[in-house]
Amino acid sequence: METQPYEPRFAARTQRIQASTIREILKLTQSPGFISFAGGLPAADLFPLERIAEATQHILRDQGAQALQYSTTEGYPPLRAWVAQRLPRTAPEQVQIVSGSQQGLDLIGKVLIDPGARVLVEAPTYLGALSAFNPYEPEYVSLPIDEEGLEPGALEAALQAGAARFLYVMPTFQNPSGRLMGLKRRQALVELARKYRVLIVEDDAYAELYFSGRPLPTLYALDQELGGGNVIYLSTASKTLAPGLRVAWVVGPGPVIQKITHAKQGADLHSPTLNQMLVYELVKEEAWYQGQIQRIRTTYQARCAWMLEALQRHMPKEVGWHTPQGGMFFWLTAPEGLDSLELLRRAVEEKTAFVPGQPFFADGSGKNTLRLSYSSASHEEIEEGIKRLGRAMKRMLVV
Numbered sequence: 001m002e003t004q005p006y007e008p009r010f011a012a013r014t015q016r017i018q019a020s021t022i023r024e025i026l027k028l029t030q031s032p033g034f035i036s037f038a039g040g041l042p043a044a045d046l047f048p049l050e051r052i053a054e055a056t057q058h059i060l061r062d063q064g065a066q067a068l069q070y071s072t073t074e075g076y077p078p079l080r081a082w083v084a085q086r087l088p089r090t091a092p093e094q095v096q097i098v099s100g101s102q103q104g105l106d107l108i109g110k111v112l113i114d115p116g117a118r119v120l121v122e123a124p125t126y127l128g129a130l131s132a133f134n135p136y137e138p139e140y141v142s143l144p145i146d147e148e149g150l151e152p153g154a155l156e157a158a159l160q161a162g163a164a165r166f167l168y169v170m171p172t173f174q175n176p177s178g179r180l181m182g183l184k185r186r187q188a189l190v191e192l193a194r195k196y197r198v199l200i201v202e203d204d205a206y207a208e209l210y211f212s213g214r215p216l217p218t219l220y221a222l223d224q225e226l227g228g229g230n231v232i233y234l235s236t237a238s239k240t241l242a243p244g245l246r247v248a249w250v251v252g253p254g255p256v257i258q259k260i261t262h263a264k265q266g267a268d269l270h271s272p273t274l275n276q277m278l279v280y281e282l283v284k285e286e287a288w289y290q291g292q293i294q295r296i297r298t299t300y301q302a303r304c305a306w307m308l309e310a311l312q313r314h315m316p317k318e319v320g321w322h323t324p325q326g327g328m329f330f331w332l333t334a335p336e337g338l339d340s341l342e343l344l345r346r347a348v349e350e351k352t353a354f355v356p357g358q359p360f361f362a363d364g365s366g367k368n369t370l371r372l373s374y375s376s377a378s379h380e381e382i383e384e385g386i387k388r389l390g391r392a393m394k395r396m397l398v399v
């Protein structure tokens, strides 16, 4: 059969739509014996299966028609109220439930980015956010990070150089670098947002996953203390309950949320009602929910420590890394000149995988970096997988 020339029929914006590196690697890693540190997959052994089964039965029995009918775009009211009540001075009307924070990022792009508009991102930043924003054709400005994440001086310089639609930032256990921003920087960022009248999009997917210590206030909370209106806040049930539910939330100034709601009407009408009701059933039992989060923290902390040991044992001395205090990722920096895409090819031969760092950089840098996720692997898998990666790495460094 003759193949049709479809390429000329695609919209120009599709030139900026590419397959997600993470999703492509996930396809490779399904074979037996493969040990993958690629996807930031929450630990499936911690999904609260029984609770979810019970709650599903209960919802279908008592509110089945409501759970399976079309519902409002804004989201299930009790869940919106639960989100609002956990944030300072926030009304339920400021909460939009979305189908994963990934959808939240897409909708934010849709309502805030014009072609050529400047969008400030960390270097590196979450590659899924770049995928979400790309079709809206922003001009990215990449801001460097250090041990404590985004540096406010770099942000101010970028803001002085020109207006921007928003800054996209992950202050807590940044994906991919694992960095945790301190309180002073958080305050500085919020003050800069006010001074330069720029919106901050705060992606707080990993907020609950700290190993010890007290959580730091979010940028959203700090901005609320000063009167609010400058931060659009995203968080998700993916990392504490289960990502397959696709339930997350966007919170922000009323007019922005209203635009997002209208954009969502064109995207999927509303997020699955049954899943929203399920999430609410689970989180409303505060003691149980805290216990669930604590189990995740303890498990990830152990897995992180095993990965640290394995890295110390098996990585060549030229390789550096950041040891996270929470979240799911180690971020590795190899010597300049080592191409982590080529390393991935060799690692796959050794039946292990990671995500190469370059797709996390809007400016195409970071070739010698890579991300490892420890959330889903056992002690043995971490030890064996890092040993394989170390072998692949040493082979590359010798040549």
Ligand code: N5F
Residues within 6 Å of the ligand: 020, 022, 023, 026, 038, 039, 040, 041, 099, 100, 101, 102, 103, 126, 128, 170, 175, 203, 205, 235, 236, 237, 238, 243, 246, 247, 248
């Ligand atoms: O709320 P949800 O499940 O849509 O999570 C999307 C998301 C939003 N923001 C940040 C900072 C995230 O890290 C994520 C999820 N990222 C994972 C990762 O590996 O970086 C999941 C991707 C898994 C996949 O593509 O299958």
